[in-house]
Amino acid sequence: MLSEFDLIAQYFTRPVRETARVALGVGDDCALVSPAPGMQLAISSDMLVEGRHFFPDAEPRSLGHKCLAVNLSDLAAMGARPVAFTLALALPEARAEWLAPFSEGMLALADLHNCELVGGDTTKGPLNICITIFGEVPPGQALRRDAALRGDDIWISGSLGDARLALAGYRDELTLPQKTLADAAPRMHAPTPRVALGLALRGIACAAIDISDGLIGDLGHILARSRVGATLFADELPAGAALASQDRELRRRFALAGGDDYELCFTASAERRDEVLAAAQLSGTPVTRVGRIDDAAGLRLVDAAGAPLDLQLASFDHFASP
Numbered sequence: 001m002l003s004e005f006d007l008i009a010q011y012f013t014r015p016v017r018e019t020a021r022v023a024l025g026v027g028d029d030c031a032l033v034s035p036a037p038g039m040q041l042a043i044s045s046d047m048l049v050e051g052r053h054f055f056p057d058a059e060p061r062s063l064g065h066k067c068l069a070v071n072l073s074d075l076a077a078m079g080a081r082p083v084a085f086t087l088a089l090a091l092p093e094a095r096a097e098w099l100a101p102f103s104e105g106m107l108a109l110a111d112l113h114n115c116e117l118v119g120g121d122t123t124k125g126p127l128n129i130c131i132t133i134f135g136e137v138p139p140g141q142a143l144r145r146d147a148a149l150r151g152d153d154i155w156i157s158g159s160l161g162d163a164r165l166a167l168a169g170y171r172d173e174l175t176l177p178q179k180t181l182a183d184a185a186p187r188m189h190a191p192t193p194r195v196a197l198g199l200a201l202r203g204i205a206c207a208a209i210d211i212s213d214g215l216i217g218d219l220g221h222i223l224a225r226s227r228v229g230a231t232l233f234a235d236e237l238p239a240g241a242a243l244a245s246q247d248r249e250l251r252r253r254f255a256l257a258g259g260d261d262y263e264l265c266f267t268a269s270a271e272r273r274d275e276v277l278a279a280a281q282l283s284g285t286p287v288t289r290v291g292r293i294d295d296a297a298g299l300r301l302v303d304a305a306g307a308p309l310d311l312q313l314a315s316f317d318h319f320a321s322p
Helices: 004-011 060-078 096-112 162-170 178-189 195-200 215-226 248-257 270-283
Strands: 022-024 040-049 081-091 116-124 128-137 153-157 207-211 229-233 263-268 287-294 298-302
Touching: 004 096, 004 116, 040 060, 060 081, 060 096, 060 128, 060 178, 060 195, 060 207, 081 195, 096 116, 153 270, 162 178, 162 248, 195 270, 207 215, 215 229, 215 248, 215 263, 215 298, 263 270, 270 287
Parallel strands: 081 116, 229 298
Antiparallel strands: 040 128, 081 128, 153 263, 153 287, 207 263, 229 287
């Protein structure tokens, strides 16, 4: 059995790269990080708990990827460039056959975004993974939830609903063909943080948020903080490839309130549509215009013909959802 310090040294300690802005990483009481001159730090934390955020038999490599991806998604939503992160890890036991793929999955994604692991903590206990991530953004250029303006377009990156469809399959809420479940599963297990799009939208988008708990709930945060309302074109939402083959009622429900998508929802002036599309092309990320910011408070859902929809949907809530 590995000791606490053996597992840190073997699986989570690497030489700091010369190009990084990390002066001191894993191995001391604190890390030393130097943001670029004139930048603000963007900081976010996320906790993933076994049995709540992932199944007890979750494949460790994908889990390592996902636990960092959800934090990178927060930076993407702020238009922040990743710099470094810490990892606090509670483990029932220190097993090399779990730690090796977990760390490989996490650190491969970290390398892809030039984001250094600089410290954290380990302890024995029920499996619990907590990451705090640090990014940087020029002053005044962060994409915030409180900046949506009346008349803005509402946009979505990528596609929605496949992660929720996969969860429904795993929970036996739906009987899905094996191929459909296999097509949907990667969106649940290994989401793609839209960091490049977030960076490309600086100076173009007004407000942004990442979609973690479901579109209607997360967009609702923008509306509340910006003190505006919105109309959402429910049938224009970009359903994932697996969800697109399902019936309309299920497509609407999972795209609107499925959760675990880790796409960006953002607003931008209608006059900047060409710039939004150019940012999407630059970042290699598809985007879809799905609504508008309104004067009237609240969120209104309409169908393809513009008729109101009365859908009783709610996004995920840790203390209200099963």
